[in-house]
Structure formats: C-alpha cells, structure tokens
Amino acid sequence: MFRTFPLVRTRAEAPRYAVGRRRSGLTECAGADEQNQHFARLSDELELLLIEAERKHLYALLCNGQLKDDARRHIERELDLREVQLLRTTPRSGNDEA
Numbered sequence: 001m002f003r004t005f006p007l008v009r010t011r012a013e014a015p016r017y018a019v020g021r022r023r024s025g026l027t028e029c030a031g032a033d034e035q036n037q038h039f040a041r042l043s044d045e046l047e048l049l050l051i052e053a054e055r056k057h058l059y060a061l062l063c064n065g066q067l068k069d070d071a072r073r074h075i076e077r078e079l080d081l082r083e084v085q086l087l088r089t090t091p092r093s094g095n096d097e098a
Helices: 013-028 034-063 069-089
Strands: none
Touching: 034 069
C-alpha cells in the first residue's frame, strides 16, 4: 500500500513537515520507547545550539564587513522560523521548567 504525503509548498514548511513526520514515526513504530524520544529531544537541542552558533557567526561576518545587513536579516529570519518550529515541537521532559 502506498502512503501519500501532502505537498510542501514553501521552504519554511519543509522542516516543520519533517519534524512532524519524525515525531509521529517515533510513536508509530513498534518498540518506540523513551530512549527514542530522548534521542529526538537531543537532536532538537543540538539543532538549537547550532542555530545559536550560526547567529554568532553571522554577527562576526557583519562586524568584519563580510556580510551585508539585508543578507543577515534574511538568514536570521530563516533561523528564527526554524527555532520557533523546534521549540513548538520539542516535548518537554518532566523535570524541565515551564
């Protein structure tokens, strides 16, 4: 049987779609357990750290004159969108503060 997936219409929707599929796959597959969910959380935390590093690098490039402000704003907007998607879809563990 073939599974159909909705079309991804914009570049900004692609990561959200992939995260949703990954999360649903974790809960649907046989033997999904806390360890799999823990790895998904670690993956999201790693991506958030990478976004933070990208922001610092962008700022350094801007200060050195190697990046124009409009390009920086465009890239930061993409980072902002991805960061919000990650924060919305990352499940909190029981010992995280709300």
